[in-house]
Amino acid sequence: MRNTWLTNGSGETGAIFDFDGTLDRLLTALDQRPYSFKEFMEEWIIDQFLRTLDEFGLEKPWYWNLLVDELDIYHHMIYASAYSYRATFMVQFCDPRSSRRKWLRQKYPKYWDDMDAVWEQISERWRTVGPGPANEFAVHGTALPTFCDLCQLPLSAGTPRKNTARVFVHDGRKYIFCSEPCQWIFLHEPERYANHRIS
Amino acid sequence: MKRVLSGEAPAQLPNLLTEYFNLTPDTWGKDVHNGDYEWLRAWKDPARSLLD
Numbered sequence: 001m002r003n004t005w006l007t008n009g010s011g012e013t014g015a016i017f018d019f020d021g022t023l024d025r026l027l028t029a030l031d032q033r034p035y036s037f038k039e040f041m042e043e044w045i046i047d048q049f050l051r052t053l054d055e056f057g058l059e060k061p062w063y064w065n066l067l068v069d070e071l072d073i074y075h076h077m078i079y080a081s082a083y084s085y086r087a088t089f090m091v092q093f094c095d096p097r098s099s100r101r102k103w104l105r106q107k108y109p110k111y112w113d114d115m116d117a118v119w120e121q122i123s124e125r126w127r128t129v130g131p132g133p134a135n136e137f138a139v140h141g142t143a144l145p146t147f148c149d150l151c152q153l154p155l156s157a158g159t160p161r162k163n164t165a166r167v168f169v170h171d172g173r174k175y176i177f178c179s180e181p182c183q184w185i186f187l188h189e190p191e192r193y194a195n196h197r198i199s
Numbered sequence: 200m201k202r203v204l205s206g207e208a209p210a211q212l213p214n215l216l217t218e219y220f221n222l223t224p225d226t227w228g229k230d231v232h233n234g235d236y237e238w239l240r241a242w243k244d245p246a247r248s249l250l251d
Contacts, residue, residue, distance in 0.1 A: 088212075
């Protein structure tokens with residue numbers, strides 16, 4: 001679901017999807033989950049990518065630290081966003097806490113307190129309106145979601161405390177990006193992306 | 200978006216889904232438990248053991 005900006009420095013963008021991180025890791029039963037999405041990425045993607053860079057004598061892209069930092073938070077942000085707009089998906093969602101709460105705090109100590117506060121608000125809303133299918137939309141986003149003009153995913157980068165979305169004007173038109181790297185990619189080839197439309 | 204801004208389509212997402220796209224609960228994603236979570240039932244339990 002999420003491109004992770006693994007470019008090679010020339011503006012070519014590789015896409016590594018973390019749909020796995022968003023749904024599978026959060027919804028897989030704990031006893032069948034050998035490691036977290038972050039641990040998976042660190043072992044199978046990050047380490048391998050660094051070896052490849054080293055092999056070809058390339059430097060890490062400037063946003064490398066952002067990418068690594070997002071392994072702690074982005075898939076949690078996008079999942080909370082997807083849950084909040086679940087009616088637009090043909091997927092069943094659930095609050096990822098319960099028995100997973102301790103596990104998530106252990107695996108993602110850097111930002112879990114912030115994410116937990118988001119789920120607390122969702123829980124509070126369910127508690128207020130009561131459970132049941134008739135109350136689904138009472139615990140749901142009502143505003144139209146906004147998407148990044150580069151990666152075309154919901155504006156879910158950053159953390160619950162720091163929104164990284166940014167507006168940029170190009171040729172008299174406003175564009176909105178979820179993050180600085182997405183804007184950077186756009187600026188490398190504006191003619192390529194300027195007329196993209198959210199499908 | 201143009202249809203929303205012109206007033207042709209509703210700007211509220213639930214209305215957009217149900218009235219404009221004619222979607223039904225059979226087609227959209229749901230909370231699989233419909234918000235019926237054990238820790239919410241135990242919310243007022245002073246121990247709140249499920250939240251620890």
